[in-house]
Amino acid sequence: MRETLIIVGNGMVGHKFIELMVERGAANRYDVVVFGEETRLAYDRVHLSDYFSDRSADDLALATPDLYRAWDVRFFTHDRVQSIQRDDQTLTTASGQTLHYDKLVLATGSSAFVPPIEGRGAVGTFVYRTLNDLDAIRAYAQHAKTGVVIGGGLLGLECANALKLLGLETHVVEFAPRLMPVQIDEQGGKLLRAKIEALGVRVHVSKTTTAIVPGEDGRVEQLTFADGGTLPTDLVVFSAGIRPRDELARTAGLTLGERGGIAISATGQTSDPNIYAIGECAAFDGKVYGLVAPGYQMAAAAADSLMGAAQPACFEGADLSTKLKLLGVDVASFGDAFATTAGSREISFSDHVAGTYKKLVIDKRGKHLLGGILVGDASAYDILHQMVQAQVVLPPHPEDLILPTRSGAASGGLGVDVLPESAKVCSCENLSKGAVCGAIRTHNLTTVGDIKACTKAGTGCGGCVPMLNDLLKAEMKKAGKTITNHICEHFAFSRQELFHRVKVQGLRTFGEVIQACGSSRGCEICKPVVASVLASIWNDHILDKPHAPLQDSNDYFMANIQRDGTYSVVPRVAGGEITPDKLIVIGQVAKDFGLYVKITGGQRIDLFGARVDQLPTIWARLVEAGFESGHAYGKALRTVKSCVGTTWCRYGQQDSVGFAIAVENRYKGLRAPHKLKGAVSGCTRECAEAQSKDFGLIATEKGYNLYVCGNGGVKPQHAQLLAEDLTEEQAVRYLDRFLMFYIRTADRLQRTAPWLNNLDGGIDYLKQVVIDDSLGIAEELERDMAAVVGTYQCEWRTTLGDEEKLKRFRHFVNSDATDPNIVTVEERGQKRPAYSSEREPLVPAGFIPVMDIS
Amino acid sequence: MRWVEICLFDDILPDTGVAALVGGEQVAIFRAGDDVFAISNYDPFSQAYVLARGIVGDKHGVLKVASPIYKHSFDLQTGQCLDNPAVSLPTYPVQVSAGVVQVGTNAPVSPDAR
Numbered sequence: 001m002r003e004t005l006i007i008v009g010n011g012m013v014g015h016k017f018i019e020l021m022v023e024r025g026a027a028n029r030y031d032v033v034v035f036g037e038e039t040r041l042a043y044d045r046v047h048l049s050d051y052f053s054d055r056s057a058d059d060l061a062l063a064t065p066d067l068y069r070a071w072d073v074r075f076f077t078h079d080r081v082q083s084i085q086r087d088d089q090t091l092t093t094a095s096g097q098t099l100h101y102d103k104l105v106l107a108t109g110s111s112a113f114v115p116p117i118e119g120r121g122a123v124g125t126f127v128y129r130t131l132n133d134l135d136a137i138r139a140y141a142q143h144a145k146t147g148v149v150i151g152g153g154l155l156g157l158e159c160a161n162a163l164k165l166l167g168l169e170t171h172v173v174e175f176a177p178r179l180m181p182v183q184i185d186e187q188g189g190k191l192l193r194a195k196i197e198a199l200g201v202r203v204h205v206s207k208t209t210t211a212i213v214p215g216e217d218g219r220v221e222q223l224t225f226a227d228g229g230t231l232p233t234d235l236v237v238f239s240a241g242i243r244p245r246d247e248l249a250r251t252a253g254l255t256l257g258e259r260g261g262i263a264i265s266a267t268g269q270t271s272d273p274n275i276y277a278i279g280e281c282a283a284f285d286g287k288v289y290g291l292v293a294p295g296y297q298m299a300a301a302a303a304d305s306l307m308g309a310a311q312p313a314c315f316e317g318a319d320l321s322t323k324l325k326l327l328g329v330d331v332a333s334f335g336d337a338f339a340t341t342a343g344s345r346e347i348s349f350s351d352h353v354a355g356t357y358k359k360l361v362i363d364k365r366g367k368h369l370l371g372g373i374l375v376g377d378a379s380a381y382d383i384l385h386q387m388v389q390a391q392v393v394l395p396p397h398p399e400d401l402i403l404p405t406r407s408g409a410a411s412g413g414l415g416v417d418v419l420p421e422s423a424k425v426c427s428c429e430n431l432s433k434g435a436v437c438g439a440i441r442t443h444n445l446t447t448v449g450d451i452k453a454c455t456k457a458g459t460g461c462g463g464c465v466p467m468l469n470d471l472l473k474a475e476m477k478k479a480g481k482t483i484t485n486h487i488c489e490h491f492a493f494s495r496q497e498l499f500h501r502v503k504v505q506g507l508r509t510f511g512e513v514i515q516a517c518g519s520s521r522g523c524e525i526c527k528p529v530v531a532s533v534l535a536s537i538w539n540d541h542i543l544d545k546p547h548a549p550l551q552d553s554n555d556y557f558m559a560n561i562q563r564d565g566t567y568s569v570v571p572r573v574a575g576g577e578i579t580p581d582k583l584i585v586i587g588q589v590a591k592d593f594g595l596y597v598k599i600t601g602g603q604r605i606d607l608f609g610a611r612v613d614q615l616p617t618i619w620a621r622l623v624e625a626g627f628e629s630g631h632a633y634g635k636a637l638r639t640v641k642s643c644v645g646t647t648w649c650r651y652g653q654q655d656s657v658g659f660a661i662a663v664e665n666r667y668k669g670l671r672a673p674h675k676l677k678g679a680v681s682g683c684t685r686e687c688a689e690a691q692s693k694d695f696g697l698i699a700t701e702k703g704y705n706l707y708v709c710g711n712g713g714v715k716p717q718h719a720q721l722l723a724e725d726l727t728e729e730q731a732v733r734y735l736d737r738f739l740m741f742y743i744r745t746a747d748r749l750q751r752t753a754p755w756l757n758n759l760d761g762g763i764d765y766l767k768q769v770v771i772d773d774s775l776g777i778a779e780e781l782e783r784d785m786a787a788v789v790g791t792y793q794c795e796w797r798t799t800l801g802d803e804e805k806l807k808r809f810r811h812f813v814n815s816d817a818t819d820p821n822i823v824t825v826e827e828r829g830q831k832r833p834a835y836s837s838e839r840e841p842l843v844p845a846g847f848i849p850v851m852d853i854s
Numbered sequence: 855m856r857w858v859e860i861c862l863f864d865d866i867l868p869d870t871g872v873a874a875l876v877g878g879e880q881v882a883i884f885r886a887g888d889d890v891f892a893i894s895n896y897d898p899f900s901q902a903y904v905l906a907r908g909i910v911g912d913k914h915g916v917l918k919v920a921s922p923i924y925k926h927s928f929d930l931q932t933g934q935c936l937d938n939p940a941v942s943l944p945t946y947p948v949q950v951s952a953g954v955v956q957v958g959t960n961a962p963v964s965p966d967a968r
């Protein structure tokens with residue numbers, strides 16, 4: 001008969017434990033049951049903050065009901081275990097269940113510590129631990145302007161970042177004289193504070209909060225401090241440390257650690273041999289570990305012990321080194337960061353220009369590295385940390401490890417090669433360099449994704465991913481392979497390299513390009529890339545005979561394909577300005593062809609549902625009325641949004657409409673690695689949302705500020721300031737250079753924001769290239785842009801005058817019939833394509849229907 | 855089986871496709887080099903009749919077309935989906951005779967010719 005194994009707590013470690021048990025074949029031996037107090041199954045708490053940027057609760061989930069069912073694990077969520085009766089081996093839950101256990105594993109984690117301050121329960125005070133906490137903070141923040149985080153440690157700063165993302169004026173209040181007092185020293189703390197303040201977070205150190213003062217409605221209004229000062233605020237988050245959740249163990253009479261936490265042995269056993277404790281609720285050697293990797297190691301030890309493994313893993317304490325990026329600032333601390341080892345010596349280097357601080361702690365004999373602190377640039381962390389862990393003998397001049405080298409090469413002596421095979425690379429999954437490199441070699445892994453899938457390295461806290469990348473590169477290099485950014489199997493070049501070759505060798509067609517630079521016939525990946533490169537350089541009509549077969553369907557028909565195979569029509573409405581007469585034409589055309597009409601997010605009008613054979617007639621009407629193609633189909637300039645500016649607005653500083661129209665008309669038709677969007681706002685109120693565009697201009701009293709490399713979409717990112725107070729002429733000159741530089745150097749389908757993120761030196765480098773002409777190519781970039789601007793043609797107008805091109809616009813080559821598959825239904829007074837549930841799909845005979853992919 | 859005349863070989867741009875109505879079915883005909891291929895025009899992933907509008911190319915030498923909607927590739931010779939072994943499309947006999955593209959069909963003579 002199977003024994004009953006109950007796990008209390010379904011957090012990261014509780015889940016890991018279940019996974020490890022399943023891997024070890026637990027289902028044959030145990031009936032596995034888990035209780036969780038939260039409403040959701042286990043999720044990735046380490047990346048909790050991403051919930052405010054780009055990940056949903058589903059993205060963060062580690063477990064799903066289906067997974068547990070497949071694993072034969074019984075689970076109860078939203079049901080807290082309230083007591084354990086050790087004498088009869090039962091437990092009782094909040095919902096009233098009583099269950100017998102043979103073995104029990106406590107994985108109850110920890111809770112945020114809320115210091116006993118007067119007023120700490122006021123409305124608008126929060127902790128930062130669970131998804132529910134984040135939902136509550138987000139909801140409350142909608143009606144708040146200011147937020148304070150009490151506690152300037154690791155989590156406090158992460159939380160401050162989250163409040164900033166929510167648009168609050170953010171303050172951090174720290175009791176100690178510096179931020180992150182546990183991890184970094186005074187010098188590092190100073191620099192970190194300066195950097196964080198520069199990002200707009202106000203930092204208050206050496207401050208003891210004495211009370212939280214609510215207003216009459218019970219909502220937080222201000223904080224008072226021991227020094228008599230006050231700070232008005234709408235919202236408070238406590239991040240003053242964590243406390244292990246040992247309450248169940250305490251009442252059940254288990255032995256606790258001196259400073260709390262359930263005392264455990266190296267196998268995870270508590271003072272009751274049938275009960276184990278793992279994760280943040282456990283104390284080993286009196287110490288509680290607030291990180292996920294030690295928890296995973298305890299889980300492995302407990303799983304081995306419960307399965308009676310021959311060579312069980314043991315938990316022998318863990319290292320608390322950390323590296324993180326807080327509000328974009330790198331911070332790392334490792335080993336004996338505070339030089340507490342007898343006789344140890346320090347080497348430190350600080351660069352106030354670059355804003356970096358680096359410190360190494362070295363043993364008495366100068367042979368080994370003991371620890372260190374890095375602020376502002378933590379790129380050397382992985383290697384340095386491993387040098388401590390693996391006791392690597394230091395090079396003769398250890399200072400070289402942190403001093404920048406003048407040539408720009410990597411710092412002296414650093415490379416994964418110096419690490420021994422036994423160096424532990426991924427502490428979450430307990431994998432050594434040897435194990436990871438072995439897997440890379442045996443299974444021929446070529447991406448970090450492969451490594452994750454094959455070895456699980458990097459799937460825990462993710463901290464080791466940069467190191468995995470370095471190991472991969474080193475292994476590939478040894479094997480004589482390189483990691484490529486080749487476009488596809490047909491071109492062994494990156495887009496940038498291909499662009500250069502096409503331009504320098506004067507190649508003008510796909511045939512010439514593939515002959516000179518590629519092999520075989522090409523495919524749907526490289527053909528549109530080559531089409532785009534040719535258009536950016538030579539600007540021929542995209543439907544000219546040699547180019548037409550390269551175009552994606554959207555470009556091929558100069559319209560956007562829809563889910564039923566019909567197309568949408570988007571005429572250009574530069575700057576969003578349109579006359580009533582033109583509006584009437586659009587309305588009339590839509591009416592005559594029965595098109596669905598929608599105002600787009602780009603200040604223009606989209607007409608949907610045109611059959612391919614109708615496109616030329618529709619466009620003939622539009623072109624006649626003075627419209628031009630809007631290039632909604634192309635990886636090209638889309639729109640330059642405007643606000644109304646001085647034309648009407650009482651706050652307008654410049655003619656934002658006029659300038660937006662001029663800019664849109666200048667770059668219309670410009671093809672690029674991905675689509676391009678711009679905007680011009682008339683004053684700092686920014687009604688045109690210029691800071692969310694690939695390029696944005698915001699009017700000032702003196703001219704325009706130019707922002708670049710922002711976007712909305714999948715991963716929103718604000719644009720960054722490139723130059724201030726420009727005249728229109730200057731702005732256009734910088735735009736010419738910026739856009740051409742992007743077009744030359746970006747990867748395929750890489751928008752300006754990720755391009756900038758990958759540009760070495762970032763915005764400062766871009767400023768040097770665009771403003772200071774550090775590469776000496778400014779004139780050439782301007783010339784190239786002038787050539788494209790000078791050869792603009794409305795693609796639709798040209799097509800309408802060309803019988804050859806028009807031939808393509810029919811559904812059947814041998815019949816005037818239209819596609820009988822297009823079926824529409826009416827909704828809110830307009831037509832839209834029927835969903836498959838609304839019609840019998842017209843499936844051709846002999847076809848094997850398989851899936852419903854919609 | 856009889857051959858139905860579709861269009862001139864020269865009506866199809868090299869490395870592109872056209873759709874034709876043959877015996878009531880939608881057939882996508884592709885020209886790749888000097889050869890022609892015919893598979894169904896139906897893209898099962900989007901349930902739209904659009905394959906003739908896809909980009910023609912090769913994957914490790916296998917001639918294929920990528921659907922313009924979600925970019926699944928289909929082998930031009932066999933109709934097999936290269937991204938999902940469970941999906942394949944019907945193929946049709948096709949030939950060029952005296953510069954004219956012809957597709958073979960068993961359907962009775964139907965009104966869809968011209």
Ligand code: SRM
Pocket residue numbers: 560561562568569570598599600601602603604605606632638639675677692693710711712713714715751
């Ligand atoms: C029509 C429109 C939605 C609307 O009804 O308002 C729209 C519709 C489409 N968008 Fe969009 N986007 C539209 C404004 C936007 C905006 C808002 C804006 O431009 O102010 C955004 C976010 C801003 C941005 O781009 O940074 C936007 C972000 C995207 C993305 C994500 C891009 C990214 O970098 O993450 C895609 C996918 C892509 O381009 O790869 C996309 C792709 C698409 C495509 C082309 C998807 C497709 O391939 O079928 C849609 C078809 C358009 C059509 O058939 O006409 N659309 N799309 C808007 C057309 C604007 C215009 O006048 O041209």
Ligand SMILES: Cc1cc2nc3c(=O)[nH]c(=O)nc-3n(C[C@H](O)[C@H](O)[C@H](O)COP(=O)(O)OP(=O)(O)OC[C@H]3O[C@@H](n4cnc5c(N)ncnc54)[C@H](O)[C@@H]3O)c2cc1C
Pocket residue numbers: 008009010011012013014015035036037038045046047048049079080081082107108109110128129130155158245248278279280281289290291292293295461
């Ligand atoms: C914002 C944030 C960022 C972090 N960043 C990092 C990082 O970068 N690196 C890192 O290593 N660590 C990080 N951590 C810490 C990491 O999340 C924890 O170490 C890890 O989650 C501990 O796992 P656990 O299972 O022990 O506890 P938890 O994940 O807290 O899970 C315990 C679960 O048990 C439940 N529970 C408690 N009591 C009961 C009961 N009586 N009955 C039923 N269920 C109960 C709780 O509700 C909870 O769901 C971060 C934590 C936070 C909050």
Ligand code: SF4
Pocket residue numbers: 643644645646649650651652653656681682683684685686687688
């Ligand atoms: S950005 Fe300024 S000028 Fe433009 S509409 Fe808004 S308030 Fe008016």
Ligand code: FES
Pocket residue numbers: 293425426427428429457458459460461462463464465
């Ligand atoms: S160290 Fe946490 S995932 Fe590798």
